[in-house]
Amino acid sequence: MIHRYYKIPFLFIILLAFMASGCKVGPNYKRPAIKSDSLFRFAQSGDTNCLANVEWIKLFKDSVLQQLVTKGLKNNYNIRIAFSRIEQARAAFKVERGKQWPALQVEGNAGWNKQPVYGNSLEYNTYNATAGLSWEIDLWGKLRRSKEAARANLFAQESYQQSVRITLINEIVSIYFDLLEYDNELLITYNNIQIRQTSLDLVKAKLIAGTASGLLVAQAEAELALAKVEVPKLQMEIGQKEDYLCTLLGETPHNIPRGRLMLDQINTPNIITPGIPSQLILRRPDIMMAEQSLIAANANIGVARAMMLPTLNISGGIGSAFNPSSMVASALGSLVAPVFGGGQLRAGVKKAQAYQEEILYTYLQTINTSLKEVSDAILSVKKLHEIVTSQVVTLNAAQTAFDLSNQLFNAGYASYLDVINAQEMLFTAQINLSMAQSDELTALVTLYSALGGGWR
Numbered sequence: 001m002i003h004r005y006y007k008i009p010f011l012f013i014i015l016l017a018f019m020a021s022g023c024k025v026g027p028n029y030k031r032p033a034i035k036s037d038s039l040f041r042f043a044q045s046g047d048t049n050c051l052a053n054v055e056w057i058k059l060f061k062d063s064v065l066q067q068l069v070t071k072g073l074k075n076n077y078n079i080r081i082a083f084s085r086i087e088q089a090r091a092a093f094k095v096e097r098g099k100q101w102p103a104l105q106v107e108g109n110a111g112w113n114k115q116p117v118y119g120n121s122l123e124y125n126t127y128n129a130t131a132g133l134s135w136e137i138d139l140w141g142k143l144r145r146s147k148e149a150a151r152a153n154l155f156a157q158e159s160y161q162q163s164v165r166i167t168l169i170n171e172i173v174s175i176y177f178d179l180l181e182y183d184n185e186l187l188i189t190y191n192n193i194q195i196r197q198t199s200l201d202l203v204k205a206k207l208i209a210g211t212a213s214g215l216l217v218a219q220a221e222a223e224l225a226l227a228k229v230e231v232p233k234l235q236m237e238i239g240q241k242e243d244y245l246c247t248l249l250g251e252t253p254h255n256i257p258r259g260r261l262m263l264d265q266i267n268t269p270n271i272i273t274p275g276i277p278s279q280l281i282l283r284r285p286d287i288m289m290a291e292q293s294l295i296a297a298n299a300n301i302g303v304a305r306a307m308m309l310p311t312l313n314i315s316g317g318i319g320s321a322f323n324p325s326s327m328v329a330s331a332l333g334s335l336v337a338p339v340f341g342g343g344q345l346r347a348g349v350k351k352a353q354a355y356q357e358e359i360l361y362t363y364l365q366t367i368n369t370s371l372k373e374v375s376d377a378i379l380s381v382k383k384l385h386e387i388v389t390s391q392v393v394t395l396n397a398a399q400t401a402f403d404l405s406n407q408l409f410n411a412g413y414a415s416y417l418d419v420i421n422a423q424e425m426l427f428t429a430q431i432n433l434s435m436a437q438s439d440e441l442t443a444l445v446t447l448y449s450a451l452g453g454g455w456r
Contacts, residue, residue, distance in 0.1 A: 024141025026302020050275030064259030075250030142306030
């Protein structure tokens with residue numbers, strides 16, 4: 001049993017430990033000051049309402065697209081990996097949190113013995129039970145700083161999962177729009193083939209009537225063959241896009257269904273402004289992840305500094321052989337202070353400080369990159385809309401030129417070369433308009449993602 005004159009200093013040590021446990025060495029985290037109240041570059045409104053506040057499922061009309069995104073968010077392997085990382089970080093946080101509490105170990109033993117005594121044998125059983133307790137008193141906040149860092153790492157992994165989610169939505173939607181654009185190009189190509197087939201039939205009829213030469217027939221056949229070459233190229237692009245989209249869905253390659261037409265995809269939201277940069281810092285998961293990494297690095301400075309200070313450990317034990325008279329108890333308090341380690345502990349603090357500075361710059365760089373991405377996306381949406389408007393004018397002019405060239409050729413006032421040139425101009429204008437319309441849709445989705453849309 002413990003003698004009375006041991007109790008007073010031991011309880012005094014415990015009381016002292018609790019009084020000192022309110023201290024935490026190392027800097028407390030403070031978010032770096034960032035000027036973020038001005039407008040985005042190229043933004044025309046400072047409205048605090050934002051496109052990113054629209055839920056992704058309400059942004060798109062196409063039910064097929066909605067089903068594809070939902071399936072991807074459920075089955076995509078990168079999403080599953082991100083969830084696994086969250087579980088790892090949550091477990092690591094619980095480990096660090098558990099270090100603040102006493103650790104109790106219990107051990108029991110039972111044995112049978114046979115011992116010779118003066119020509120006879122003595123048989124007997126033995127039973128023992130012991131319990132031990134160990135506790136590191138968090139004098140300088142080392143354990144609390146470790147828990148703080150682990151919590152920040154958990155939040156960082158949750159932000160990473162949100163970042164993967166937004167990126168996945170962006171990829172699925174963009175590839176789906178690419179498929180719709182390729183479908184549109186394929187339809188334009190088939191129409192172009194039909195037009196050139198009609199022209200070839202007309203030229204052959206003129207050859208039979210003696211009003212056209214064999215040269216015109218050869219030119220018409222060559223133009224028809226060139227148009228047909230585009231079909232397998234587009235079919236190959238479509239197949240490869242479908243295969244890639246299947247991998248994002250966590251499925252083996254197969255045909256992807258289509259829903260609405262390309263120009264009937266977006267629910268034009270009532271709020272189409274980009275908001276202000278201060279919203280971006282609170283919403284974009286990559287920025288939140290970078291800040292949580294900064295919080296963890298800041299806390300680890302405190303851990304490194306605490307390693308240079310004394311460590312107080314309390315341990316105790318109690319055991320019995322199932323006999324009250326054999327009860328044994330012990331208690332011990334130990335204070336260990338580092339004296340000399342070749343500068344390792346001081347170097348550890350400098351290393352933690354340097355790493356925190358690196359993460360600080362990474363955080364600031366992430367914000368700048370985000371502002372750049374939003375500004376680029378705003379500019380793209382604006383200018384691509386202007387390009388689409390110009391392409392519509394170009395297409396209308398090309399259609400008029402093609403119609404006139406056919407009329408003049410049939411009347412004998414234009415050469416077949418004029419018809420070929422007009423056909424090529426019309427085909428190019430149709431393809432360019434289709435691509436520009438697809439680019440405008442994709443730019444809007446890119447702006448939505450750059451603003452942190454899709455986070456809910």
